[in-house]
Amino acid sequence: MYLAIKYLHVTCVVISITGFFLRGWLTFAGSPVMNRRWLKWAPHLNDTILLAAAIGLATMSGQYPFVAPWLTAKIVGLLAYILLGVVALRPGRPRGVRIAAWLAALAVFGYVVSVALTRSPAGGLLWLGWR
Numbered sequence: 001m002y003l004a005i006k007y008l009h010v011t012c013v014v015i016s017i018t019g020f021f022l023r024g025w026l027t028f029a030g031s032p033v034m035n036r037r038w039l040k041w042a043p044h045l046n047d048t049i050l051l052a053a054a055i056g057l058a059t060m061s062g063q064y065p066f067v068a069p070w071l072t073a074k075i076v077g078l079l080a081y082i083l084l085g086v087v088a089l090r091p092g093r094p095r096g097v098r099i100a101a102w103l104a105a106l107a108v109f110g111y112v113v114s115v116a117l118t119r120s121p122a123g124g125l126l127w128l129g130w131r
């Protein structure tokens with residue numbers, strides 16, 4: 001059961017980042033594809049499942065955010081990803097700001113994946129020899 005939820009979580013992770021990358025690309029290219037109705041709700045559904053699976057994994061493994069530092073880092077990273085994503089994809093701000101937010105969101109997501117793989121808030125820094 002735990003493994004099934006972990007696969008669900010990781011599948012949603014892959015869908016989330018692939019979708020976010022493509023939506024940013026299409027937005028900045030001015031593609032009309034971005035007007036499709038399903039693109040308004042589908043990412044939220046996927047991210048809700050991602051978070052629900054994360055809560056299930058944390059509960060089943062007895063590791064909680066604000067107790068286990070790596071899970072706290074994941075929550076903070078997830079919030080940063082969401083906020084930067086809103087800045088990047090919502091119209092209104094200058095193009096340069098939106099592209100910078102999009103790139104920063106992609107980088108934050110990479111950091112959160114590295115936190116998941118190392119189970120440390122230092123994440124990818126550990127691979128660079130940091131301790």
Ligand code: HEM
Pocket residue numbers: 006009010013051054055057058061063065071074075077078081109112113116117
């Ligand atoms: C952008 C958000 C997130 C990303 C990219 C992400 C990524 C991942 C990845 C790649 C794994 C698999 C790690 C492995 O195979 O060793 C994983 C596992 C896990 N994640 Fe997330 N995650 C995110 C959000 C969260 C949040 C918010 C929580 C906590 C509430 C969480 C809790 C967990 C737990 C408990 C595991 C299982 C660790 C294990 O037993 O191996 N994740 N996550």
